[in-house]
Each structure stands twice: as structure tokens, then as C-alpha cells.
Amino acid sequence: MKKHSNPTKERANLSVDIAGIKLKNPVMPASGTFGYGEEFGEYIDINKLGAIVVKGISLNPHSGNPPPRIVETAGGMLNAIGLENVGTEAFIKKKLPFLRKFSTPLIVNFFGKTPREYKEVAKKLSEQEEIAGLEMNISCPNVKEGGIAFGIDPKRTYKLVSQVRQVTTLPLLVKLSPNVTDIKAIALSAEEAGADGLSLINTITGMAIDLDTGKPKLHNITGGLSGPAIKPVALRMVWEVSRVVKVPLIGIGGISTARDALEFMVAGASAIQVGTAGFTNITIMPEIIEGMKDYLEVNGIIDIKRLVGSLKVPDNPKN
Amino acid sequence: MKKHSNPTKERANLSVDIAGIKLKNPVMPASGTFGYGEEFGEYIDINKLGAIVVKGISLNPHSGNPPPRIVETAGGMLNAIGLENVGTEAFIKKKLPFLRKFSTPLIVNFFGKTPREYKEVAKKLSEQEEIAGLEMNISCPNVKEGGIAFGIDPKRTYKLVSQVRQVTTLPLLVKLSPNVTDIKAIALSAEEAGADGLSLINTITGMAIDLDTGKPKLHNITGGLSGPAIKPVALRMVWEVSRVVKVPLIGIGGISTARDALEFMVAGASAIQVGTAGFTNITIMPEIIEGMKDYLEVNGIIDIKRLVGSLKVPDNPKN
Amino acid sequence: MHQADVIVLYNQEVAHSCYKMRFLSSEIAESAKPGQFIMIKAGGEFGPLLRRPLSIHRILASEGAVEILYKVVGTGTRLLSETKKGDFLNLLGPLGNGFKINTDLHAAVIVSGGIGVAPLLFLAEKISEKKIDLLILLGAKTKNDILAVSELENLGGEIKLATEDGSLGCRGLVSELLEKRLGPPGSPVSKIHCFTCGPRRMMARVAKLSKQYKIPCQVSLEAGMACGIGACLGCAVETKPREWENYFASQPHYQRVCKDGPVFDSDEVVW
Amino acid sequence: MHQADVIVLYNQEVAHSCYKMRFLSSEIAESAKPGQFIMIKAGGEFGPLLRRPLSIHRILASEGAVEILYKVVGTGTRLLSETKKGDFLNLLGPLGNGFKINTDLHAAVIVSGGIGVAPLLFLAEKISEKKIDLLILLGAKTKNDILAVSELENLGGEIKLATEDGSLGCRGLVSELLEKRLGPPGSPVSKIHCFTCGPRRMMARVAKLSKQYKIPCQVSLEAGMACGIGACLGCAVETKPREWENYFASQPHYQRVCKDGPVFDSDEVVW
Ligand SMILES: Cc1cc2nc3c(=O)[nH]c(=O)nc-3n(C[C@H](O)[C@H](O)[C@H](O)COP(=O)(O)OP(=O)(O)OC[C@H]3O[C@@H](n4cnc5c(N)ncnc54)[C@H](O)[C@@H]3O)c2cc1C
């Protein structure tokens, strides 16, 4: 990271631009950990966030998996919520009215069980002017093709993203799964297919067993690992992807402090999302924003954008 | 898990058979965390272990990566040792004499930079009668094919394992990398190519950044994540693989307690390896062995083999 | 509802592996309703990642203090039990909906199993304050697991005990006490409400009895939780869909224990 | 070498963010050599995963007690600083090779930078016991970072101080003190051995001077460690290959700080 002296003690500029969405600061919640905003609204000032990101929406409502749905692991947790959501229609009618009250841009995470569903949801959401951008979750099983996730194969990713691209002019973020051999290939496919930005990472598939009952701890058997445990993997993937794509990245995975957040930006993320950490500390996002500001000012960095991708490695052209 | 009453309080039978190697108990060190045995020999009774597994050996000595080579993360650590080892010849001359003193079977982990090297090492090691089995690490970059790891592609895996299979009659374990989209496909390829057993998982690639210097914390930039943080991922992969292959599995990843070890066996492992946990507690392996025995006896399970793959899920044929 | 570091005033073992803790929080003391809970971060920075949900056991309004009653079952509760007077604990609360005490309620029966008494003392106090007739049925495995008896006795209502091993009160299940009390099926038991908390199977039995006798019954459910505020959907419990919720069609219907509960009408729950 | 829970006798801040801790361990007290270290699990079960390496600062043989001197720089040392008298700590040691004190040694100079004095007090005591002439050069950033002076003074040898800001002793680097003391290059300085520990750049300077003056010099190095016993190869430091090790050919040559060190001949190290 380049340090610049800041004798006049200006306040650091934390604003960033993600795929045309202007953010006051790079900090936003991770989809599925912030409900539809209402739940956290009682505790924090949503206007202070960089963006709002809501629980993944599908065309029709889903009731999700039977419990138990969550289990704690070392430095992390597994969840198998099963994509429970109210569906596009109810989201627009019942959830949007609350969300439109804020000056903070709204990013809607969505998914489908078939490419058609993906397109339909994207289309319907794009008609809502309160929505600043879409985040497309491609880690879902494709029911048409035997339940294998869309986002684990570059070709499938390309096809799906292209189709969605055609139906929306909103900034389109594609959220990548870490459960792949080469996340760069998936990222490149998504970029080529028209993604305006990439969010990474989603959860890593894991499992927990209750020895005393001999059963899995989650009804769904496997679940997605999140939290500090996955931070090193997320950071590596952000760095790998940042070296091959041109679109901006949103770094996600185990971010719990301002330093974590800044590390992701040094690795190449233009913004970050906070998920699991919000469960332990409900005011973590405002705290991270303040902490980032303080760090930048103490170190004389007047604009956070200078940090993005500044990792000092021998072959980094950004240094 | 099935419980059986054990009124006579027999001591539980912990012995298992892995690919023809008879183990007193299912507990062994993970390659690279136990040196060449000498280091731990001062602290624990090596004769009590199920097997000895040594640091990965290559044809020629490797001096490894420049430091820093390790860094701690939440619930885990990253290492980028860079496969430092004394080479096959020095291993046989200088390290085997110590290792042959024990009644515990010796499993030698090895790797190569080319298929030829893999074969040569396997051949040389197979001539040593002290060696009970080989564990082939296929997560190494293939220098001939542009540095892409052998073990991330089913076809490459099949080819490499077949070639090694031809040069050794020793029990051949193949150690799988978790950095893949579908570990089942790699496992099936290795089995088909003649592997007698599979060890999983190796480390997950991760990264750590020093915010204050703006540099990666490891000289090698990325490293392998191990420790409790990865246990849920390892457990999931053992379970997934156990459902598609017939050869025995060795479960590895974050095992730190007897309960952890038993959970891996319930998931489908016939034996387990302990790596990172040995750094915090040097006597962890004897403690795990005792703890497993106690657990089995308290629960009236007279033979540990009954636990293997006993996970209670609706479609498990083993229940 | 707020998140704060609170100071511990008291933390003692009150029965085998059961602890009572008191801490200062005028915010919670002023606003909490019976049946609500708090989410505590056990062990501080290096404890387990997630908060642990614990019911509000009692409010000491004059001191602005709050009591919880908890059983050590794992790492979080063990670390909590090691907390000392003067230590700080981070918590979030009060959370959840709490029990509803209808204004026209004449008589209430509280059925508690084991540590399930935790939220029920607070409830019993509120019911007593309203001069509603109160019968308390306390059940547990053995006499060592019967908790909070003296506090409940102070309220002056009737208390019946049952233990599975017969070491205190009747031998048997607390639901049998309830059954005995309700008389032969068909007996008229009007305007009684039942409130229960305890092991799920016990609550299921109480729910079934209540249904038989047509007594409204409120149950306080448990579920593993991550956020405690309704944001993560981790604490789902299956319930019967209300009519207007038929858009879920053939899918099961879930509610959040943390936000829609933890107290549910026993009729709603799919047992 | 052993792994054990030891009881803490004393743990106090002795200078800004520097602590001295004393614990009972007759095994270590009896067997440890100057320059060896221990690996401590800070924060117990829920502390950071890996042990932390800390030098043996002093042995109190009669009490079977051991002292360490450490600076709070991160989580592990912070948790250590919160340890109280009577607490237990799990540790492994003594580890590593320690300083070699040649039998024919006539005069020794110890060069310490900052917290680098930690292993050097124990060494100075051993050297004093052997009636070897001892000069101690202590350097630090400011006078607040000069540690263990009174203990070193008790040994009766000569002590010179240097601080970078001049707040105590000479203004400047401790390596300049050494240079001044050695006189103009070419001065005859026979049978002196140099022992040093401190920031890597300071040790590199001392190593360079020693080489110039042809004085044998032992340095105590640091590296991030996982196992502390030579098993993981995590603590590599680049050294010059010895002749018979030429099988490494063009590759760099590494040694393990924990097992082959932490004390190395300064000539061996690739600075
Ligand atoms: C709304 C609510 C209110 C509660 N109020 C109280 C209370 O007042 N007093 C009290 O003692 N307990 C209460 N509980 C239960 C309490 O939250 C758990 O016992 C606690 O979280 C266990 O944490 P642990 O780290 O000690 O155990 P863990 O190590 O997390 O688990 C140990 C064992 O307990 C089981 N377990 C963990 N959490 C739960 C749970 N929520 N329900 C059932 N079993 C569980 C685990 O499966 C495991 O077998 C309440 C739970 C909820 C949801």
C-alpha cells in the first residue's frame, strides 16, 4: 500500500463506485445475513452503509430446509437455510416499501432453479426503480440439469449470465461459488458474459456430525461454511480473480474488522460485504466503516481507492 | 452409530486394516507435521501410533520456499513450506534407520515434479522393506504441464496414479487435494487407476496479507490452510467420497480431539491423520487414541470398525 | 432492544450444573416481557463465535438488574459459568415476542420441565401481580434438577412437583400431573390458559392435552440461533400455515423462533 | 524437554508494554541452557491456535522457577500479559540449541537490542559464573525500552547503554557502541566472543562488525513457528551451506530456527 502524507488531516474519502453504483463507503451486508433490512434497521442507521444487500429472492416463495439449519464450527458456522425467501412478488410488495426509505443504494440478490426463472426474476426486479443493482447468486442447483450448480462450470456460467444480461440494464453483479477448481475461469466467463462486477466468495460446502446420535448436525446433511475460518480462502480467491478480470470485485468471507476489510481491498476488492460477523456484533458495519476511516487517516491515505489491488508482490502492475 | 451393550467391559478393539496395512489403531500423523519421526520421538511413544507418516519425499532434495513460511489464521494456519525434503537417497540412508526401530508401520508420503519423478521415487521406496505403504501426494504442480497440479483433474489423476501403480506392489494411498470442484470424480479416477486407499484432505489454498506493509504474509503469497477451521470441509469431502468409492479412506483435516477423529470415521474414514493439532499439543495422538478407546467402551462399541461409514442418513446402506 | 456490555453482579451454581447469574441492565429491566430472551457472547473475544440465547429469568426492577438461569451443556454455557462478579458480558436483548397474558384471564397453569423453568419464573411473577389464579407444575428428572422452587413459592400460588425417579413430589412426568389435574376428559375447564417450557417431547404432550381439553396453550420453543433478530432464518420451526399464507402451497411452513417466537400458540406448531 | 501445565508465580509490567513472568518448572530450571526457549500456549483453550516462542530470561534454581521477559506486540502476548498469579499455562520446553560458551573463552561482549535482552540475562549470568570478562552493551529506542539493567548490573560487569533518542546512555545505535569499543579496524581483539540478540538489522550490523574484526559471534534469531521442535519446517532461515551439504546445489539452504537454532554463528546466516 502506498502511504501519502496528510498534513491537513482531511477526512479520508471512502466512496467507491461498483459497476456504476455509487457507494458512500465500501461496506455492505452479505446477502442472507441481513434479512430484508428491517431486522437490522432497529439497531443501526442503514443510511450509513455503503449499500443494502437483501436475502436471495427467487421467482416463487421458498420455505427453505427443515431445521436444524445452522451449526457452529471452529471459527465459523455452517448454514443450510435452503434459500428460504418470500418470492419476487411479495418482496416487491412487502419488503421494498421499507427499503426505499433510505438513501443507501439497494442491491437485490436473486437466484432461480432454471435459467428461465433467473431471467424472470431479473426482469421483474429491473422494473423497480428503487433497485440500484442486482447480485446474481449462481451457486444454486440447476434443477433442469440434475441439480448441479450453475456456477461450478465456466460454460454454464457464461450461458446463464448472458441470458440474464439480456433482460436487465441494471448493474449486474455475479456472486461466485468457492467450491471450484479454478475460480478465475468462472470469473472470466461471467465477465465475458456481461457481468459488471463480481461478488466473492459464497460459502464453502462443509458438514458437521453429532457423534452421540450418529447423525449429521444439519437436516440437509451439508451446509455452507462462513465466518473467520474461511477468510484466508476468500482473500486468496479475490486476489486470484483480481489479476485476471477488469470488472470491480466485492470481497466477502469472514470479514470481522476494519483491518480485514482493508486487507480485502489491498487484495483487489473495490468493496466488501460483512456476513457472519454481524451475528456476533450487530453494529459491526458502522464500526468497520469508522475503523477504515481512522486507519486511512492515521496512515495518510486520503482516498480508499488507492488501496484497491495495491498488494505488494513483485509482478503487480498497480504498484 | 449402532450402540451395543458391553457388559463384560472388554477393551474396545481399535485395530483397522488400511489397504492391507494392519494398524493397532486408526491414528497417525499427517505428512509434513511429524518431520521424519525423530522430532516427536523424544516426546511420545511412536510404538503406540497406528502408523508413522513422514514428510513428503521427492527424488532430489528440495530446499523449500524462502521464509516466512507459516502464518496463523482464525482457527487455522497457512503453510508454504514448499515441499522441503532431503530427497529419496538421503531419506533412505539417514532417516529410515531411525524409523525402522519401531513396530509401527511406516507410510512414506512422496511426490514428483513430473510423472517420471513420481515413478522413480515410488520404485526406490518400494525396494525398502521397512516401508509398509506409500502415500502419493498429487497436489503438486506438474512442471511439465505448466505448473498445474496433477490432482485437480480426473484424467491427469488417472494417468499419474496408473503409472505409479505399475512400479510398486506396496499398498498405494493417494492423497487428494480439496481445491477441486468435484472431489468424487478425482477419487473415482484414483481408485480406478489402482489406488488401494485415499487420504483426504490436503490443505485448502489460502492467503494472508499484512495490512501495515501491504505485502502478503507468506513469501510464497499463497499457502495451504490447515487446522480446525477446515474440519467441516474435510468431513464433507470424506463423506462424499465414501459414498462413491470402495477403497478405504483416511480422514484428515482439523482433527484435534477423539470426538473429531470418531466423527471422521462415522463419515466414512477407516483411519485418520492428525496434523496441525500436534503443534499445540505434542501428545495429542496418544490422547486421541485413549479418548477413542474410552468413548467406545462407554458406549458399548467393541469394535471401531462398526463405526466406519455409519452416519445415519436416510439412504445409507451401511445402517 | 440494545446491544451492550453489562457488568455481572452474581453468578453461582444453584443446583448441579445449573447457574444463576445476575447482571445490571436498566434497559432490559425496564422493557423486558416474560418469555423474551437475550443473546450472550460467552467467553469474550476468544469464546465460541456465535452468541447463545438465554431466557430472562427474573427482573429486579428496583436495582435495574436481570437474572438468567442456565444449565451447563457445552462450551458456551461452561464459559458463562466461569464468569465472575465484576466481569463484563456483551449481550443483545430483550429479544422475541414473549408470552401473552390475556386481560380476561382467570386462571393459569404453568408447566415446567427441567431448565424450562428459566422463562417461567418471570411469567409466574407477572401473572401473580395480576391476581390471576396460578397453578405451577414443576417437573424434572430428579430432585436435583428441580429449580427455582423457593422463588415460585414466594408467589403464594399452588405448586406441584414431579420427578421421573420419584425423588421429590410425584414419581412420573409433569404432563401426567397436568392430566391428573385436568380431570377426566370432557371435564369443564374454562378460561384457564396453559404456559409451558421444557424438553420438546414434554411440551408436545402438554400441547396435546391442552388441545384435548380445549385450553389455549403457549409454548416457548428452542432452536439453534445465529442472529437472534430474525435476519438469518437459521432458527426455523415448522408451523401450520395461516390461511392467508397459502402461497407456500405444498411446502412446509416455517417461522423464526427468535423473532416470531420463542413463544408460540401450541396449536400453531407442527409437533 | 517436556510439555506441562505450569503455575504462574508472578506476572508484572516492568516497562512500557514489557512484562516479566515467573512460573514454577523444576524440569526447565534444572536442564535449560542460555539461549533456549519455550513454546507457550497463550489464552488457554480459546487463545490463538499456535504456541508462542519465548526465550528463557532467567532461572531461579533454588526455587525451581523460570522467568521470561516479553513485549506485548499482538494477541498472544496480550493474553499472556493478562495471566495472573496462580493461573496455569501450558508450555513446551526447553527447546533449541542455546549459546555455546567455549571453555577457553577469556572475554565476552553481549550486544542487546530492545527486548533482545530476554535470552541475554541468562547468558550473562552463566558467563559471569565462569569468571569470564564480560562487557554488556544495551541498546533500545528510548530509555523506557531499556530492560533488565539492574539484574545485569548485579553481575558486576561493565555495562554501556545507547538509546536512539539519547534519553539514556549514548545517543545512537548499540552497534556503534560496539564499533567504538573495538577501536579502529585492525586493532587486535583476540579471544573475545560476541553474543547478540535484537532486531534483525541490528544483529546484521553486529555480525558484520564481528566479521571485520574476526571475532566469533553468536546470534539468536527469530522466526514464526508452529511446532517448535523441528517437525514442520515452518521456521526456516537462510544459511550458507556447509561443504558437505552441496547436494542442495543451486538451491538456497535453510535451517530451522527452532531446532538448529535459535542460536547460530553469525557467519552461517545469510543476512
Ligand atoms: C430462546 C431460547 C431461550 C433459551 N433459554 C435458556 C435458558 O434460560 N437457560 C438455559 O440453560 N438454556 C436456555 N436455552 C438453551 C441454550 O441456548 C443452550 O443450552 C446453549 O446455547 C448451549 O450452548 P453451549 O455452547 O453451552 O452448548 P453447545 O456446545 O452449543 O451445545 C452442547 C449441546 O447442547 C445442544 N444444544 C445447543 N444449543 C441448543 C439449543 N438451543 N437447544 C437445545 N439443545 C441445544 C447441542 O446440540 C449440544 O448437544 C435457550 C434457547 C433458546 C433458543
Ligand SMILES: Cc1cc2nc3c(=O)[nH]c(=O)nc-3n(C[C@H](O)[C@H](O)[C@H](O)COP(=O)(O)OP(=O)(O)OC[C@H]3O[C@@H](n4cnc5c(N)ncnc54)[C@H](O)[C@@H]3O)c2cc1C
Ligand atoms: C526463539 C524465539 C524466542 C523469542 N523470545 C522472545 C522473548 O523472550 N520475548 C519476547 O517478547 N518475544 C520473543 N520472541 C518473539 C515472540 O515470539 C513474538 O513476539 C510473539 O510470538 C508474538 O505473538 P503475538 O500473538 O503477541 O503477536 P502476533 O499477533 O502473532 O503478531 C503481532 C505482530 O508481531 C509480529 N510477530 C509475530 N511473531 C513474530 C516473531 N517471531 N518475530 C518477529 N515478529 C513477530 C507479527 O508479524 C505481527 O506484526 C521470540 C521469538 C522466537 C522465535
Ligand SMILES: Cc1cc2nc3c(=O)[nH]c(=O)nc-3n(C[C@H](O)[C@H](O)[C@H](O)COP(=O)(O)O)c2cc1C
Ligand atoms: C445464514 C446465511 C444465509 C445466507 N444466504 C445467502 C443467500 O441467500 N444468497 C447468497 O448469495 N449468499 C448467502 N449467504 C452467503 C453470504 O452472503 C456470504 O457470501 C458468506 O456468508 C461469506 O461471508 P461471511 O463469512 O462474512 O459470512 C448466506 C450466509 C449465511 C451465513
Ligand SMILES: Cc1cc2nc3c(=O)[nH]c(=O)nc-3n(C[C@H](O)[C@H](O)[C@H](O)COP(=O)(O)O)c2cc1C
Ligand atoms: C506445515 C505443514 C506441512 C505439510 N506438508 C505436507 C507434505 O509434505 N505432504 C502432504 O501430503 N501434506 C502435507 N501437509 C498437509 C497435511 O498432511 C494435512 O493434509 C493438512 O495439514 C490437514 O490436516 P490438519 O488440519 O490436521 O493439519 C502439510 C501440512 C502442514 C501444516
Ligand code: FES
Ligand atoms: S436466529 Fe437468525 S433468524 Fe432467528
Ligand code: FES
Ligand atoms: S517451528 Fe516447526 S520446524 Fe521450527
